[in-house]
Each structure stands twice: as C-alpha cells, then as structure tokens.
Amino acid sequence: MLYIISLLRRKTMVTLGVLKNTRNLPAFTLILIFLSLSFNEAFSQKLRVNDLGYFETTGFNVLVFSNQYNGFFFDEKTAGIELIHHGVRTATGGAVRLSPTPEQWDLIPIVKERKADKKKNSIEVTLRYEEYDFDSRVTVSAKDDGVIISVYLDKPLPEKLINHAGFNIEFLPASYFEKTYLIDGKSGVFPLYPSSNMMVKPIGEKIPQFNGYSTFDDRGKGEFLESKPIASGSTIILAPEDPERSIKIESLSGKLMLFDGRNLAQNGWFVVRSLIPSNKSGKVVEWFLSANTIANWKRAPVIGFSQVGYHPSQEKRAVIELDRNDSPLKAAALYQITANGKYIEKFSADVKKWGQFFRYNYVTFDFTSIKDPGLYFIKYGEHKTNAFPIDNQVYQNAWHQTLDVWFPVQMDHMMVNEAYRVWHGNPFRDDALQAPINIKHFDGFWMDSTTYTKYKPLEHIPGLNVGGWFDAGDFDIETSHHGSAILSFVDSWELFGLQRDETLVDQEARFVDIHHPDGKPDILQQIEHGTLQLVAQHKNIGHAVRGINFPSLHQYHHLGEASTLTDNLPYNPKLKPYETDGLTSGTMDDRWVFTTRFPFINYSSIGAMAAASRALKNYNKELSEESLSYAVRAWDEEHNRPVRKDTSIFSRFFIGAEVSAVLQLYISTKDERYAKIFNELIWEQLDNDSTMLFNISTAARAVPYMSKDYKNKLEKYVAKYKNQLEQLNQKNPYGVLVGTRSWAGNHELISWSISNYYLYKLFPEIIGREYTLKGLNYILGCHPYSNISFVSGVGTHSKKVTYGSNRADFSFIAGGVVPGVLILKPDFPENKEDWPFLWGENEVVIDICAEYIFLANAVNDLLNK
Numbered sequence: 001m002l003y004i005i006s007l008l009r010r011k012t013m014v015t016l017g018v019l020k021n022t023r024n025l026p027a028f029t030l031i032l033i034f035l036s037l038s039f040n041e042a043f044s045q046k047l048r049v050n051d052l053g054y055f056e057t058t059g060f061n062v063l064v065f066s067n068q069y070n071g072f073f074f075d076e077k078t079a080g081i082e083l084i085h086h087g088v089r090t091a092t093g094g095a096v097r098l099s100p101t102p103e104q105w106d107l108i109p110i111v112k113e114r115k116a117d118k119k120k121n122s123i124e125v126t127l128r129y130e131e132y133d134f135d136s137r138v139t140v141s142a143k144d145d146g147v148i149i150s151v152y153l154d155k156p157l158p159e160k161l162i163n164h165a166g167f168n169i170e171f172l173p174a175s176y177f178e179k180t181y182l183i184d185g186k187s188g189v190f191p192l193y194p195s196s197n198m199m200v201k202p203i204g205e206k207i208p209q210f211n212g213y214s215t216f217d218d219r220g221k222g223e224f225l226e227s228k229p230i231a232s233g234s235t236i237i238l239a240p241e242d243p244e245r246s247i248k249i250e251s252l253s254g255k256l257m258l259f260d261g262r263n264l265a266q267n268g269w270f271v272v273r274s275l276i277p278s279n280k281s282g283k284v285v286e287w288f289l290s291a292n293t294i295a296n297w298k299r300a301p302v303i304g305f306s307q308v309g310y311h312p313s314q315e316k317r318a319v320i321e322l323d324r325n326d327s328p329l330k331a332a333a334l335y336q337i338t339a340n341g342k343y344i345e346k347f348s349a350d351v352k353k354w355g356q357f358f359r360y361n362y363v364t365f366d367f368t369s370i371k372d373p374g375l376y377f378i379k380y381g382e383h384k385t386n387a388f389p390i391d392n393q394v395y396q397n398a399w400h401q402t403l404d405v406w407f408p409v410q411m412d413h414m415m416v417n418e419a420y421r422v423w424h425g426n427p428f429r430d431d432a433l434q435a436p437i438n439i440k441h442f443d444g445f446w447m448d449s450t451t452y453t454k455y456k457p458l459e460h461i462p463g464l465n466v467g468g469w470f471d472a473g474d475f476d477i478e479t480s481h482h483g484s485a486i487l488s489f490v491d492s493w494e495l496f497g498l499q500r501d502e503t504l505v506d507q508e509a510r511f512v513d514i515h516h517p518d519g520k521p522d523i524l525q526q527i528e529h530g531t532l533q534l535v536a537q538h539k540n541i542g543h544a545v546r547g548i549n550f551p552s553l554h555q556y557h558h559l560g561e562a563s564t565l566t567d568n569l570p571y572n573p574k575l576k577p578y579e580t581d582g583l584t585s586g587t588m589d590d591r592w593v594f595t596t597r598f599p600f601i602n603y604s605s606i607g608a609m610a611a612a613s614r615a616l617k618n619y620n621k622e623l624s625e626e627s628l629s630y631a632v633r634a635w636d637e638e639h640n641r642p643v644r645k646d647t648s649i650f651s652r653f654f655i656g657a658e659v660s661a662v663l664q665l666y667i668s669t670k671d672e673r674y675a676k677i678f679n680e681l682i683w684e685q686l687d688n689d690s691t692m693l694f695n696i697s698t699a700a701r702a703v704p705y706m707s708k709d710y711k712n713k714l715e716k717y718v719a720k721y722k723n724q725l726e727q728l729n730q731k732n733p734y735g736v737l738v739g740t741r742s743w744a745g746n747h748e749l750i751s752w753s754i755s756n757y758y759l760y761k762l763f764p765e766i767i768g769r770e771y772t773l774k775g776l777n778y779i780l781g782c783h784p785y786s787n788i789s790f791v792s793g794v795g796t797h798s799k800k801v802t803y804g805s806n807r808a809d810f811s812f813i814a815g816g817v818v819p820g821v822l823i824l825k826p827d828f829p830e831n832k833e834d835w836p837f838l839w840g841e842n843e844v845v846i847d848i849c850a851e852y853i854f855l856a857n858a859v860n861d862l863l864n865k
Ligand SMILES: [Ca+2]
Pocket: 001, 002, 003, 443, 471, 472, 474, 475, 476, 478
C-alpha cells in the first residue's frame, strides 16, 4: 500500500489534551451493578457523548466519524461509525455504503457536516457521494445500553443506487473468530475462512470503483462478483457467549443481512447491512445497536519494556499503561529467574506517576540500578511480563534478521530461496512500459501532461529489469525509498564496517539464497542491488523516476508469489490478450514506469549513487564508477535548471535532498564546488525549526569533512535541538518522538534516534546517550497499546502478523519493522496483532528497515565501544 507516505507522514509533535476523568459512581451503585452482573445482563450502562465527541461508557465506546475516510488510500478500515469494545476496536465503517462488502477502492462518502451534541447525547453526520449527487444523514443517539442509528434521506435514492445503497457496519473477523452468532434465534458460527456463496453479475450493474479502476480481473468476460448474505433476519447477536464481544443489533424497520467480505478481498470484514428502500425519503433505516459490558471493567495494565532486554550500563525504565479507571499500585518489582526455574525478587521500587497520554494513564518503574547479567521479568501487581535478559550482548544480533532475511525477500528481479522454501521466482522480467500521460494512479503515483522522456506512452523502456527492492507489502519500485535505504546502508558500511555474510547473491544467475554465505559482505550486495536499479533509470531514461508500478488495480493488490504477477513476457500490441508467441505477449500486464520528473526524487537518487560509489569501489568497480558519473551528471543538470523548485507534494523536502546529495558528492569527489554549495544551503535548513529536524543529521554527517568553524557553528543549532528533545519528556511518558498521523510513526522515531546518535558522537556534553537508546527501546517494546517488539523475530515477544507479501497467511517476514502504534482520533492508540491488513500499523517498508539496521548497530557502538 505504501508509496511515498514516509514523507507525508512526517511528525507533528504530540500535544497533550487534558482528558476528563470518568465518573465516580457511588458505592451502592457499584454493588448493584456487581450483583446484577451475569452474561447479557450487564447491557446496562448508558453511553454519554464525552468532551472528545464520542459515546463513552465503561468497556464500550461508539465513535461516529471521529475518523473520516481520508481519500488517500480510500477505505483504510479506520473511519465511520466504529466500536471500541473492552479496549479493542472491533467494528469500523458504519456508514451509508454502495456495496454489501466494500473493498478498499470502492467509493467512500465524504462528511459534509458533523455535529456532536452533548446535551441531546447524539451525534449527526451528513454524508455525500459526489459521484451520484447523493446525500444522506446519519444520526446516532444514546438509548438505554446502546445507540439508535437512523438514516434519513431528503429525497428518494438516485435510480442508479437502488439495490446498491445500504447502511453497513463492519466487524473485525479476528475479533469474532471461533465465536458464534444468533440471527432471529437461529445459530451460526463465524467462518474462520471465507466460503460463503457468491453471485456473478453483468459489469453494467457494478458501481464503478475509484477512478474507473477495478480490483477484479474478469479476464475479459464483462462480469463482476458480489457476496450473498450468510444469514439474514431482524435481530442479530454477535458472540452471545463472550461477554467482552457480545453485540446486539435490532433492525427497527427492514432486514439485516450478514456478509463475509473476505470472499472478494482477503482484507474484508464481516458486514452487517440493511438495504435502503427505494422510493422512500425521511427515515429509511433504523437500528438499535447495544453492547454487553462487564461492570467495573478495567483494561489490564500494559508493561512496556525492551523485549530484547537491556545492557547493564543503560537506563532501564518500564512504562506502565493503565486504564483511566485503574488506580496505580504503589510499587513494581523486578524478579530474577534462576537456573533451576525459581523466581527471586531482585529489586522493587515505587512507581513514578507520569500522567495522562491520550486515553490512558502512565506510571514508570526504574530499575537502572540492576546491572547483574541474567534473566528477569517485571511484576506489577498480579501482572508479570515475559522473561528478558540483562547482558552486554543483548543488541548484538538485533539487526541480523533484517539483513539476512527481510531484505533478501524484498529483492526484485531475483529468485529468492531460503532452505526448503522459495520466497519468489525471478519476477518482472518484462519491465517496463512507459506510463501514459495524464493519469492518476491508485498507489498515489501520477503522470502529468508529458513523459519527460524520449519514449512514447506504452513503449517498452529497455534495461529496467534489474536490481531494486519491492517497496513494502506491495511489489512496486519506489525510487525515493531506494535513495534513503542505500544511503543508510552506506552509512552502516562506512561507520560500522558490517562484514556479515549469511546470504548468497548471484546477480548473473539472478539467484539469492538465504542462510548461505558466499564470501561477500551482504550489505555490499544489498547496496549493489539497489544501485543497479538507480543506475538503470539514469542510463535508460536520463533521470530518476517516481517508480515502477502496476497498470491495473487487480495486479496491484496481489497476494502471492511475485513472479506470477506478470507473465514475464514483454507486451506485444499485435497479439490478443492472453495470447503469446513464446517471446512476447498480448496481455498488457507489464509494469509501468512513472517518469514524471521530481527534483526531490532526482536528488535523493543522486545522493544515493554518489554514496554507493564509495562503498562499491573495491566490490564492483564498474558499477561504482558508473554510479558516480551518473550522479555527477544528473546533479549538474538538476542543479542548473533555470527554475530550482519542486511544486509537487515533495516540495518541503527537496532542498533537504539536494543538501544531502551535494554532501555525498563532495565526500566522494572532494571537489570544493560541492562543499561551497553545501555550506550555502545547509544553514537555512537549520534556521527553520521544522526543517531543522529533518536536516540536522545531514549537518552532523558533514562534520568530519568540514572545517573546525563548521562544527562550532553547528553547536548552537544542537543546543536548540536539545531543547526540543527535553520537551518530549513532558509530551509523552516514553520521552521519544511519537508520531500522530495516519501512518504510525516508527520511521520518524528511528530517523530521530539516528540523528541523536550522530549528535551524541559529536557533542556528548550536549546530547545524552540515552536519546538514542530509548528510541530503540520504544521500537523493541516500550511503547503504548502492547509491549510487543515491532521487529518480527527480534526480542522474546515480537510481531508475528505484519502487512508483507505473505499477509494473507497472517504471517511475517523476519526482521521486518512495522510502522507501529497508530493514534486513531481522538485518543485511541492501536497496533493490531491479530489482523495484518492495517497498513498504517503493520506494513513493513525498505527505508525504515535499512535505518533500523543502522540504529541497532549505533546502539551496539554506544554500549560496547
Ligand atoms: Ca507502493
């Protein structure tokens, strides 16, 4: 799913809202609730619209468009009416929708107006489908133990939406796996795997998806598929057996239908839906939705700590996340586990109150004084963590799986094998066609009115089927992420001299074998592989391109083996679709090169090629020389363009990319004209507070190559930066940069920690060592929502469900680093471990993984040198 979001998801510093404390019920009320508590009798607590604009009671929240469809990746399953049930977001997408089981790229309504009325205890939204000039009003009002949801139309449904428009709400399959339902008293089991009935319809009846694209490959048959309901009736109870998940929906007019969205798309949810009747206005749908709640329910504390453990000499501070209705205990303890399996209380101390951050309260437990190597766990009241070590080697292997496994699996244009398993064959041998002009692409790519190349639209551009990595969970090449990944690899090579060799890479045979040393450092092989693609772009096109992506949406969402995504035969317009002469094919499935010229992307590529030329000097001399000469040539051309500006979404970052590129050119060539330009550009980037954050590490990297004055001048900016660092301790209990955008913030956090490393090495008296260490500890488990390590396979307990190419298997690729904790508006942190398909939480991307390798090595450097 990911395209250039790493740039768009840039940080906003978290501001702390002061949240109201929940009610203090008189003691006798609590006793009454307690006495009446049994299954399905606790449907008893009345929801109130709170100061943050959502319905709240203990154990149940109803959000009504607190989060809207942002139109960026369309339906991200994080918008509309949503339910948070005993601390888990179990339902989303409550809205007027145009299909039974909406897919990601189906049309979504925009919110024209939203009114939250605390006095009337109701929230109302006006939804609009621009494409059909269709408005509807949805009101949600608290009643008894639930909410009444009503849909109003001012005029009857547009003709084209009859039998299409309905009111839907979607339930998370993972929350209802191995549970049952009752519809009008008739029982059923929620399917673990989709296998309900489908119908085939003529394409003319389909509500078109975004921009005329289609997720469905009908192989030219002119048809589409729709799910049939699993069950229908007027009352449905979901999971009546489970007090934490039981939800009841009664339709007060018309029928309810239950669908399984996964028949059409593996990331579909269970949908409860009522069709909107035709020829009717006024109130057209009305439901009463209520939830079972457990009286006095409190979410279990989350004890955040590093899942790989701690180095004896570092700070050791667990952050404990508490329900707002929970009162903190006085103390927590650290237990040591002995060789014969006994637990010994090694240390205990009072917890320190930190305060509220979004919806939870936080206390901290500091056990820095414990330095004895061994195995430990933390105990807070009845809650124990899993075991973790204290040892001076704990971080030593933390980056191995990312380099040994994750990156090899992402390698494009290669067959990748691991012991008995083939991850994928040699894919995209048919790369690539010149993308047509004037198109808006579903992955955030686009082409404007010129190709910026000598090629005609849909003409084959030679030489591009080499090198590169699949960007993320999808299979496209994203050039700017290659730029940052290669730059980071070169930094790791030059600073830490990583000689690790556990992968065989044979470029000639296009074969990669994981866990198979070949006598060559893996990091150089990765640098080479990324550089091959960047050089190919400059050689065959003349500039760095936006990327190489899929012509059709039904290819883009591919869940499977990469080499089956195209037929690997170059497109031949003289043949019919699905026809082949053995060398070419009439199926237009070749990827497209999006050749629009962006100064930002060109500079990012130039910097990476200049840096790679140094790393490859004694490894692949020819590529090293080629890489540097293309970098020099592209720089001259880009820098001397009459108008130096980037008007695209990248405009904020292009000077930063230019500064970084010119520094890399200077380091590689020692040509003073680059140093001069670097000095002209860097300071204005540091003068501005918002650009300082992105450029201070470039400024720090330059120190060894610049004069003494340069370092002196930098010092005053470092002091300013230090103030920003200190403020973070007041902004969140982790004291690190926590992103709050629609893509979770681990990438910013890792980049930030790396900046802190560079600055500590240069100015240890200003920037403390711990700013780097606690960034890594956050990634490895000391963070909100859960204490899982965000790096699959690293630490005792780590991500086992991520958004990679194998996400449909609810699996992971070892060493992948996920985006992490997403903050859903207004106050709900989330990182699901039972549902891989939320890309903003779980999608692994190349640039973040390359930087993670650097950060883990930086931490080893700080602790063991
Ligand atoms: Ca992508």
